[in-house]
Amino acid sequence: MDFRIFTEPQQGADYDDLLRVARAAEDAGYDAFFRSDHYLAMGDVSGEPGPTDAWITLAGLARETSRIRLGTLVTAATFRHPGPLAISVSQVDRMSGGRVELGLGTGWFEAEHLAYGLEFPSLGERFDRFAEQLAVVTGLWETLPGDRFSFSGKHYTVVDSPALPKPVQQPRPPVVIGGRGATRTPALAARYADEFNVPFAAPDLVSTQFERVAAACAEIDRDPGEIVRSIALTVCVGRTDAEVAARALTIGRDEAQVRAEGLAGSPAEAVDRLGRWREQTGISRVYLQLLDLNDLDQIELVATEVVPQLG
Known part of the structure; x- marks a missing residue:
């Protein structure tokens, strides 16, 4: 099982x-x-010192790390046009030596769009734009050197693009799609995704979503085994009950709730919970949502006492 750290810097963090x-x-x-791609804090927090742009941040990290993979969970299709997005991700992929992954979604948080002058169309139109962005971004990346790429959609038109720069990863960087939508989301995942992620959901719902993706793959004769199954869980693991309670308090979560819905408790409890998740849903990857970015001790604790038992 792969373990990934997932952060929410819009809640208050700088580079x-x-x-x-x-x-x-x-x-x-x-x-x-991985990091979220948001421009506004959620809940009763100031968000100071203010938002950091996801792809500018990842570009910096690409030059200041050497092995770890880097990506978004997820970039909103409402934030960027697909051509410039493909360029940005390709460039960060080159800057990192081929370690980038793109999580892409419809966008959902209306308040951040209003706060920074971004268009926020209806859900149906956001899905339409999302589908066209997937087609354009992957199409640009997969265009062979020397060839040209064109696309004509309702929302985006690309004419005779040289489709540069090329990412290091070929034919393209991995694409992560996720969510709880019953029809369009699984269909888009079957067509474009290298990974399907279901965040912060009960195992029954996660299994249902994976089954929907598998059915959508069957409709287009794609092997669903090609798509990595992953989940995201808030992490609140401690050596003692007191440590778990203190971590829950620090991130502003009810301890009982985070124990029920997230990955909380002792390392042994975390191993048992993830083992049951894997058995029930077939996951091979988990994103640990680390809400306290000062808690480097928890990163080490999970790495030393949980990961080795599930790797």
Whole structure:
């Protein structure tokens, strides 16, 4: 099982905070460091010092790390046009030596769009734009050197693009798609995804989503085994009950709730919970949502006492 650290810097972090966590995750042996792509804090927090742009952050981390994979969970299709997004991700892939992954979704947080002057269309239109962005981004990446790429959609048109720069990873960097949608999301995953992620959901729902993706793959004759199955869980692991309670308090979560819905408790409890998740859902990757970016000790604790028993 792969273990990845997943951060929410819109809640209050600057680049140095993220670099410190990314380096700690790399040193501890985690597979990847991911971050959300948001421009506004959620809940009763100030968000100071303010948002950091996801792809600018990952570009910096690409030059200041050496092994760990880097990506977004997830970039909103409402934030960037697909051509410039393909360029940005390709460039960061080159800067990292081929360690980048793109998580892409429809966008959902209306308040951040209003706060920074971004268009926020209806859900149906956001899905339409999302589908076209997947087609354009992957199409640009997969265009052979010397060839040209064109696309004509309702929302985006690309004409005779040289499709440069090329990413290091060929035919393209991995694409992560996820969510709980019953129809369009699984269909898009079957067509474009290298990984399907179901965040913060009960095992029954996770299994149902994976089954929907597998059915969508069957409809287009794709092997569903080609798609990595992953989940995201809030992490709150401690050596003692008191340590778990203190960590829950620090991140502003009810301890009972995070124990029920996240990955909380002792290392042994975490191993048991993830083992049951793997048996029930077939996951091979887990994103640990680390809400306290100062808690480097928890990164080390999970790496030394949980990961080796499930790797």
